[in-house]
Ligand code: SF4
């Protein structure tokens with residue numbers, strides 16, 4: 001099993017400021033095989049309900065909101081591998097579309113389409129991330145990922161328990177990004193109005209929103225003040241400021257919200273690395289079952305992206321878990337009637353993928 005430190009997943013800018021938890025180790029999510037995308041499987045491979053992603057997009061049908069200091073980190077990096085990503089960032093900044101002191105953001109039109117397009121996720125070229133490299137099928141700005149790109153996987157070693165850990169990390173890092181991006185603007189000295197997100201959902205749309213155009217000149221100047229035309233310098237300055245922070249500095253500015261989120265993340269981490277199997281289980285009443293031509297079963301317990309395939313023998317065991325008798329008793333009946341007993345490891349896996357669930 002390949003283990004890595006949690007902090008090694010994050011851009012270096014965070015390494016001196018995040019709490020002890022980020023020193024801990026975690027198994028690599030081995031089922032999300034990104035270079036040979038697990039969701040772009042050929043016909044016949046295990047998928048649920050026939051869901052497959054396009055090789056042209058993979059799961060990158062999402063526009064990541066890049067906080068200002070990460071934009072600066074990309075611009076300051078000298079590694080040739082990031083060159084294409086830097087070019088893309090230069091282009092976006094020149095376009096002024098979604099270019100604000102908080103960072104580089106998706107447009108209102110993109111956000112609206114995204115909310116309406118769950119069935120297009122992983123497939124639509126219209127929704128393709130601007131940082132995706134079509135020629136290589138890879139990300140051009142790795143490792144400068146935002147919270148969403150760091151924490152999203154289509155499949156998890158530990159099924160649902162893995163998913164809820166990564167969602168807790170997403171919430172935590174989302175808070176970190178907001179705090180740091182706002183701190184940078186505040187320290188650089190732009191007006192407080194720029195520290196807040198620029199447009200609310202209720203504000204009327206203009207033709208510029210519909211046509212993905214930048215704000216008019218006056219609005220743009222109001223937003224950027226003396227930094228208009230020097231946005232790249234602004235982002236680099238934001239990056240430099242965050243690099244000077246210590247963990248104590250960060251703790252002070254991140255406040256009680258950080259403490260709450262880190263406690264939740266620690267709890268999810270413990271559940272992930274030391275899972276506890278409930279003593280009484282039952283078959284998930286919402287289980288989606290598909291029978292294959294080979295006589296095996298594809299079972300979807302918690303996510304259509306992460307089903308598991310089991311033999312008929314294992315499938316037949318599920319009904320013995322009725323939510324009343326203990327797992328031990330259920331295993332005894334299975335041995336009597338089917339001549340084989342599920343191991344603890346198999347039970348844990350069926351539970352983590354929510355094929356079997358705890359009784360309330
Ligand atoms: S996380 Fe995305 S790129 Fe990686 S295997 Fe899953 S769908 Fe493919």
Ligand code: SF4
Nearest residue numbers: 060129131132139149
């Ligand atoms: S930033 Fe990279 S990983 Fe994230 S959605 Fe875009 S291409 Fe994919």
